[in-house]
Amino acid sequence: MPRFHPLEVTDIRRETDSAVVLSLTPKSGDFSFAPGQYLTFRKEFDGEELRRCYSVCSTPEEGLRVGIKAVEGGVFSSFANRELQVGDILEAMPPMGAFGAKIAAKNLGFAGGSGITPLLSIIKSTLQADEKASFILVYANRSVASTMFRDELQDLKDQFLGRFHVIHILEDNAQDIELFAGRLDAEKLEGLFDGWVNIGAVEQAFICGPTPMMEIVKSGLSAHLEPFQLSIEQFLSDQPGRAAQKAESLGSAAPRGALQATVLLDGVSHNLPLDAETSVLQAALDAKLDAPYACRAGVCSTCKAKLVSGEVEMRANQALEDYEVEQGYILTCQSHAKTKKIVVDYDG
Numbered sequence: 001m002p003r004f005h006p007l008e009v010t011d012i013r014r015e016t017d018s019a020v021v022l023s024l025t026p027k028s029g030d031f032s033f034a035p036g037q038y039l040t041f042r043k044e045f046d047g048e049e050l051r052r053c054y055s056v057c058s059t060p061e062e063g064l065r066v067g068i069k070a071v072e073g074g075v076f077s078s079f080a081n082r083e084l085q086v087g088d089i090l091e092a093m094p095p096m097g098a099f100g101a102k103i104a105a106k107n108l109g110f111a112g113g114s115g116i117t118p119l120l121s122i123i124k125s126t127l128q129a130d131e132k133a134s135f136i137l138v139y140a141n142r143s144v145a146s147t148m149f150r151d152e153l154q155d156l157k158d159q160f161l162g163r164f165h166v167i168h169i170l171e172d173n174a175q176d177i178e179l180f181a182g183r184l185d186a187e188k189l190e191g192l193f194d195g196w197v198n199i200g201a202v203e204q205a206f207i208c209g210p211t212p213m214m215e216i217v218k219s220g221l222s223a224h225l226e227p228f229q230l231s232i233e234q235f236l237s238d239q240p241g242r243a244a245q246k247a248e249s250l251g252s253a254a255p256r257g258a259l260q261a262t263v264l265l266d267g268v269s270h271n272l273p274l275d276a277e278t279s280v281l282q283a284a285l286d287a288k289l290d291a292p293y294a295c296r297a298g299v300c301s302t303c304k305a306k307l308v309s310g311e312v313e314m315r316a317n318q319a320l321e322d323y324e325v326e327q328g329y330i331l332t333c334q335s336h337a338k339t340k341k342i343v344v345d346y347d348g
């Protein structure tokens with residue numbers, strides 16, 4: 001089961017006015033990663049723990065780097081942008097996720113804002129590893145100034161001439177070509193496929209960014225590609241913090257104990273009282289078990305476990321593949337018991 005390890009911040013580079021790139025050196029644990037994976041950090045703010053995911057933006061050869069964009073009022077991202085110092089120690093779980101698992105020869109990427117981070121890692125690794133591979137990146141941002149890794153992408157264009165193309169879409173209209181100015185919408189997407197991106201030749205597409213953009217791109221691409229050709233990473237904008245955590249604990253109307261979960265964790269079995277409104281993860285955390293989690297929203301798969309017996313309702317799943325669900329894996333943060341007894345194995 002994944003555990004937290006200390007990492008030293010060895011460099012902080014200001015990427016834009018509101019984004020930093022951190023170089024990290026693990027002090028323990030195995031932090032080898034595949035392009036597209038992310039780290040889950042934990043940190044206490046005012047005595048309460050927050051967990052946040054950040055995608056690795058570098059290649060394995062470059063070392064471990066993450067890019068963090070400050071969101072307004074955002075607790076962890078503001079801390080990383082304003083307070084974090086070189087030499088500080090952060091705690092994170094080893095890399096997770098499978099966003100970059102299905103690379104093909106002809107790839108298309110859509111990134112919105114900080115959604116560029118895993119794509120940058122995937123693009124660099126793919127183009128370096130396979131000289132026949134190509135990538136087209138459509139990258140949406142508010143303005144030139146807020147565009148992360150703009151110079152690095154330009155350098156990649158020069159380095160991989162003819163194999164890497166980037167199309168910047170800027171909301172503030174500072175573009176000569178009308179198609180590239182304003183927000184990325186369904187019409188613009190079809191405009192791109194009508195002359196700029198040969199969608200018929202694309203074998204694999206990657207989408208990462210804020211939810212509204214991802215929905216537009218996903219539905220536009222679905223008309224041209226099969227579901228298995230789409231790889232999606234959602235940068236959820238409402239990962240629970242302190243308030244949401246408390247609300248979930250108070251939300252159960254039925255008495256705790258009407259249902260029961262047997263949870264296997266680190267080789268030890270625990271019997272936990274449950275009710276239909278309490279997720280398996282919440283029951284484990286309430287019992288002070290060190291069960292793994294990060295987003296608590298069905299997006300990251302950190303809380304994955306195997307359902308050994310009984311039935312659950314998984315209220316959201318944007319992280320597990322169909323074959324994993326068929327094998328009995330569940331996201332415990334989203335799983336609510338449907339039978340009186342369930343058995344869940346975090347070690348399985």
Ligand SMILES: Cc1cc2nc3c(=O)[nH]c(=O)nc-3n(C[C@H](O)[C@H](O)[C@H](O)COP(=O)(O)OP(=O)(O)OC[C@H]3O[C@@H](n4cnc5c(N)ncnc54)[C@H](O)[C@@H]3O)c2cc1C
Nearest residue numbers: 053054055067068069071073074075076077114117235237
């Ligand atoms: C798998 C995964 C990988 C991620 N990788 C990266 C990455 O590489 N770089 C990166 O910068 N972020 C990344 N994120 C997003 C990141 O985990 C946090 O959600 C983000 O930094 C905000 O956390 P916070 O604690 O600062 O804000 P919070 O305190 O959680 O939020 C404060 C307020 O800001 C709003 N808000 C939160 N997030 C966003 C957002 N993304 N856009 C707009 N408004 C928002 C909330 O609705 C809330 O009102 C990733 C998320 C996931 C799930």
Ligand code: FES
Nearest residue numbers: 294296298301333
């Ligand atoms: S904690 Fe992220 S999917 Fe459950």
